[in-house]
Amino acid sequence: RLAIPCQDMPSQEPSVRIHNMAEVAVGYSGEQARVEASRCLQCKNAPCVKGCPVSIDIPRFIKAAEEGRFGDSLAVIRESSLLPSICGRVCPQESQCQEHCTVGKSLKDVNRAVSIGRIERFVADYERAKGTKNIPQVAPSTGKKVAIIGSGPAGITAAADIRKAGHDVTVFEAFHKPGGVLVYGIPEFRLPKSIVEEEIHTLEEMGVDIEPNFLVGRTRKLKDLIDKDGFDAVFIGSGAGLPKFMHIEGENLVGVLSANEYLTRSNLMKAYDPEHAATPTYKSRRVAVLGGGNVAMDAARTAIRLGAEKVYIVYRRTEVEMPARVEEVGHAKEEGVEFLLLRNPKRILGDEKGRVRALEVLSYELGEPDESGRRRPVPIEGSESILDVDTVIVSIGNDSNPLLKQTTEGLETNKWGNIIADEDGKTSMDRVYAGGDIVLGAATVILAMGQGRKAAAAINRMLAEDV
Amino acid sequence: MNKILEKRQLSEEVFRMKIEAPLIARERKPGQFVIIQKDTNYGERIPLTIADADPDEGSITIIFQTVGKTTHEMALSNVGDSFENVLGPLGQPTHIEKVGTVVCVGGGIGVAPLHPIAQAMKAAGNHVIIIMGARNRELIIMENEMKAIADELVVCTDDGSYGRKALVTEPLKEYCESSNPAMAVAIGPPIMMKFCAETTRPYGVKTIVSLNTIMVDGTGMCGGCRVTVGGETKFVCVDGPEFDGHLVDFDNMMLRLGAFKEREQEDHHQCHLDMEIAKKKRGALR
Numbered sequence: 001r002l003a004i005p006c007q008d009m010p011s012q013e014p015s016v017r018i019h020n021m022a023e024v025a026v027g028y029s030g031e032q033a034r035v036e037a038s039r040c041l042q043c044k045n046a047p048c049v050k051g052c053p054v055s056i057d058i059p060r061f062i063k064a065a066e067e068g069r070f071g072d073s074l075a076v077i078r079e080s081s082l083l084p085s086i087c088g089r090v091c092p093q094e095s096q097c098q099e100h101c102t103v104g105k106s107l108k109d110v111n112r113a114v115s116i117g118r119i120e121r122f123v124a125d126y127e128r129a130k131g132t133k134n135i136p137q138v139a140p141s142t143g144k145k146v147a148i149i150g151s152g153p154a155g156i157t158a159a160a161d162i163r164k165a166g167h168d169v170t171v172f173e174a175f176h177k178p179g180g181v182l183v184y185g186i187p188e189f190r191l192p193k194s195i196v197e198e199e200i201h202t203l204e205e206m207g208v209d210i211e212p213n214f215l216v217g218r219t220r221k222l223k224d225l226i227d228k229d230g231f232d233a234v235f236i237g238s239g240a241g242l243p244k245f246m247h248i249e250g251e252n253l254v255g256v257l258s259a260n261e262y263l264t265r266s267n268l269m270k271a272y273d274p275e276h277a278a279t280p281t282y283k284s285r286r287v288a289v290l291g292g293g294n295v296a297m298d299a300a301r302t303a304i305r306l307g308a309e310k311v312y313i314v315y316r317r318t319e320v321e322m323p324a325r326v327e328e329v330g331h332a333k334e335e336g337v338e339f340l341l342l343r344n345p346k347r348i349l350g351d352e353k354g355r356v357r358a359l360e361v362l363s364y365e366l367g368e369p370d371e372s373g374r375r376r377p378v379p380i381e382g383s384e385s386i387l388d389v390d391t392v393i394v395s396i397g398n399d400s401n402p403l404l405k406q407t408t409e410g411l412e413t414n415k416w417g418n419i420i421a422d423e424d425g426k427t428s429m430d431r432v433y434a435g436g437d438i439v440l441g442a443a444t445v446i447l448a449m450g451q452g453r454k455a456a457a458a459i460n461r462m463l464a465e466d467v
Numbered sequence: 468m469n470k471i472l473e474k475r476q477l478s479e480e481v482f483r484m485k486i487e488a489p490l491i492a493r494e495r496k497p498g499q500f501v502i503i504q505k506d507t508n509y510g511e512r513i514p515l516t517i518a519d520a521d522p523d524e525g526s527i528t529i530i531f532q533t534v535g536k537t538t539h540e541m542a543l544s545n546v547g548d549s550f551e552n553v554l555g556p557l558g559q560p561t562h563i564e565k566v567g568t569v570v571c572v573g574g575g576i577g578v579a580p581l582h583p584i585a586q587a588m589k590a591a592g593n594h595v596i597i598i599m600g601a602r603n604r605e606l607i608i609m610e611n612e613m614k615a616i617a618d619e620l621v622v623c624t625d626d627g628s629y630g631r632k633a634l635v636t637e638p639l640k641e642y643c644e645s646s647n648p649a650m651a652v653a654i655g656p657p658i659m660m661k662f663c664a665e666t667t668r669p670y671g672v673k674t675i676v677s678l679n680t681i682m683v684d685g686t687g688m689c690g691g692c693r694v695t696v697g698g699e700t701k702f703v704c705v706d707g708p709e710f711d712g713h714l715v716d717f718d719n720m721m722l723r724l725g726a727f728k729e730r731e732q733e734d735h736h737q738c739h740l741d742m743e744i745a746k747k748k749r750g751a752l753r
């Protein structure tokens with residue numbers, strides 16, 4: 001089986017896709033999915049499963065896929081994951097399930113491991129394309145009410161699992177559309193919004209009530225939801241929506257945007273479609289994106305699609321340390337993004353109109369390893385150089401949005417502002433649970449989903465014991 | 468859905484609308500604002516101050532000036548239509564307390580957000596002096612409402628077509644000299660707020676301004692609304708909208724307000740054409 005070639009993901013040609021917003025990876029054919037599935041050794045100890053944060057029974061779903069039983073395959077995945085079409089696309093597989101795959105280990109290349117995510121995506125898409133709706137069974141009404149704050153992956157998952165137990169569920173979302181980062185952050189070319197919309201639609205069909213334009217803390221205080229509005233429990237899945245800045249000179253010039261702003265304008269507000277959308281996007285010719293994570297790749301690739309002539313990624317360490325998924329880095333390169341590694345911005349220079357004119361960067365070299373074991377980049381004296389750009393997109397990550405903490409007495413957070421929660425997601429407040437990025441700090445979709453499920457189970461247990 | 472319950476045109480460019488928004492009406496306090504998006508799919512999210520609210524009726528009042536595409540489109544909506552999305556109340560409420568004499572300065576459309584603040588200042592037992600200004604007579608709004616609150620009222624226009632011919636900073640300076648105000652509140656175009664702050668600075672009169680930076684989410688997520696206050700970066704939507712005018716970097720803020728000018732001007736031109744067509748249509752129906 002080790003001799004069976006890896007199945008490449010069919011993708012739009014770079015020269016074509018930089019002119020559209022459509023999904024880059026087109027997806028396996030059924031034949032490809034079966035061939036890729038046949039590469040799996042069905043390991044008894046299944047090391048891959050330990051790499052999956054929600055412990056999907058990977059060998060079992062791959063076996064079904066190999067035999068062409070795609071429906072059964074999806075059913076196996078659904079035992080553990082509620083969002084397979086999404087996670088199959090955006091999971092950092094190479095550092096999760098696939099990192100531990102025996103095939104990858106034997107071939108001494110993690111990129112040649114069984115493409116677990118791609119098979120997962122295929123079976124989920126296959127069933128979706130057939131239009132077979134399987135709305136999960138909802139237990140008879142218990143008359144209990146649960147509030148979910150935020151409609152990202154953590155909130156969506158918690159809502160589904162709590163609703164299944166027969167409780168009334170209301171999801172409060174600050175934005176006008178539900179989905180969290182899946183709709184405002186991750187671009188269409190990586191995750192089509194129609195997929196997220198379908199997941200939301202399924203929730204609605206289960207009887208979950210979704211209230212957009214509702215900012216808990218302002219439209220209503222969290223405590224009032226419990227004390228005045230009769231909610232029996234609350235799950236907080238409010239994400240890590242507070243953009244970090246570098247705090248360097250020139251950061252408030254015109255043309256310096258956070259990746260959150262840049263991506264929200266393009267994705268959620270559809271600024272890439274100026275013919276229809278009222279929200280403008282910043283007109284750029286030459287763009288520097290600061291950072292090396294998924295957010296930075298998404299911003300850089302969006303800039304290319306919005307017509308920038310030159311896009312740089314400026315990153316402090318080397319490519320090995322880049323937190324972005326390997327696939328995204330590869331796609332960005334194919335699309336013409338230039339990587340300036342071991343370089344860090346020093347200051348942003350403006351013209352007489354206060355607009356960005358250039359970025360001054362300092363070069364670095366790798367020094368001794370730091371606490372994390374990564375070699376620490378150290379600046380090289382006098383190595384400043386000037387990058388001619390008119391736009392700087394700051395993509396160095398997100399901290400936790402402080403609004404709920406500020407408006408909720410008794411809700412404890414750590415020094416980074418993340419809500420403190422135990423194994424079950426229980427916070428310092430009675431009946432209040434939390435999960436996802438607001439607890440973990442900026443993390444991943446699958447981890448957020450896993451935490452949503454855990455908290456939902458704990459909430460369901462608590463409500464069952466309630467009299 | 469947020470149905471438009473009442474609509475009135477206050478001047479050629481200024482409209483007042485009462486909108487159904489029971490949850491916001493219940494929680495809002497003076498100084499707070501909403502984000503409105505007319506159309507979920509393609510609409511723009513724009514911030515507007517809550518000028519008034521009626522919790523019993525479940526309504527809020529907004530007053531806006533037609534300056535570009537979105538405000539023009541809103542002006543073309545009528546009673547019975549709805550704005551698909553209204554989020555709020557956002558921002559920190561004004562800090563209201565009894566301090567003595569408060570000079571409230573409103574420029575142009577800034578009179579609308581000033582109104583609830585002046586009202587609350589009065590209710591807290593302050594001596595309230597109101598200075599309102601506009602380019603010309605046509606653009607003076609809410610004079611009667613302000614008269615009802617003010618202990619003293621000065622109206623001025625740039626061209627002298629109504630009230631005193633002066634910029635608002637003139638009477639403001641006089642009051643700083645004569646009335647020993649404890650505090651000033653200035654709301655209007657950035658340039659006016661900047662000069663109001665400069666006027667009060669030598670007198671050490673604390674001056675609150677309400678900033679109107681460009682916003683997207685209004686919840687602290689995008690950082691598009693950031694300003695420099697006292698050398699630090701602040702997000703207007705969550706840390707503000709009100710700040711100490713003596714600490715705000717107005718020059719940077721004004722530059723940032725122009726970030727999307729090119730596109731806005733294109734759209735604005737189209738709006739005027741649309742408005743003309745709408746007027747003609749109305750004429751034809753008559």
Ligand SMILES: Cc1cc2nc3c(=O)[nH]c(=O)nc-3n(C[C@H](O)[C@H](O)[C@H](O)COP(=O)(O)OP(=O)(O)OC[C@H]3O[C@@H](n4cnc5c(N)ncnc54)[C@H](O)[C@@H]3O)c2cc1C
Nearest residue numbers: 150152153154174180181185216238239436437443444445
């Ligand atoms: C650009 C970008 C790219 C990414 N790419 C990947 C990737 O490839 N793979 C991956 O695994 N992860 C990726 N991530 C990370 C991943 O998206 C997050 O870890 C995940 O979305 C967190 O889910 P969540 O449910 O905790 O919060 P979020 O998805 O952040 O959702 C939180 C929601 O809560 C709402 N909200 C916040 N406060 C309130 C309130 N007070 N009241 C009401 N609503 C509120 C917000 O509006 C938001 O909709 C990416 C993140 C970004 C920003």
Ligand SMILES: Cc1cc2nc3c(=O)[nH]c(=O)nc-3n(C[C@H](O)[C@H](O)[C@H](O)COP(=O)(O)OP(=O)(O)OC[C@H]3O[C@@H](n4cnc5c(N)ncnc54)[C@H](O)[C@@H]3O)c2cc1C
Nearest residue numbers: 513514515516531532535536537538679680681682724731
């Ligand atoms: C907290 C706050 C309260 C406000 N209250 C009021 C009010 O009560 N009445 C009122 O008439 N106006 C108010 N404004 C300003 C109002 O939001 C803008 O006039 C409006 O967004 C213009 O939109 P437009 O599409 O019609 O015009 P455009 O042509 O798009 O813009 C005109 C100018 O408005 C500013 N602007 C553009 N987009 C935005 C945006 N998304 N957010 C904020 N400013 C923007 C820019 O400086 C721009 O050059 C407030 C702004 C803020 C931040």
Ligand code: SF4
Nearest residue numbers: 052087091096097117
């Ligand atoms: S959910 Fe993510 S980690 Fe788990 S099997 Fe699927 S792709 Fe791998």
Ligand code: SF4
Nearest residue numbers: 040041043048101102
């Ligand atoms: S480790 Fe790899 S080969 Fe083994 S069961 Fe998992 S996917 Fe299959």
Ligand code: FES
Nearest residue numbers: 685687689690704
């Ligand atoms: S409007 Fe986005 S952070 Fe203030």
Ligand SMILES: [Mg+2]
Nearest residue numbers: 511535536537
């Ligand atoms: Mg506009």
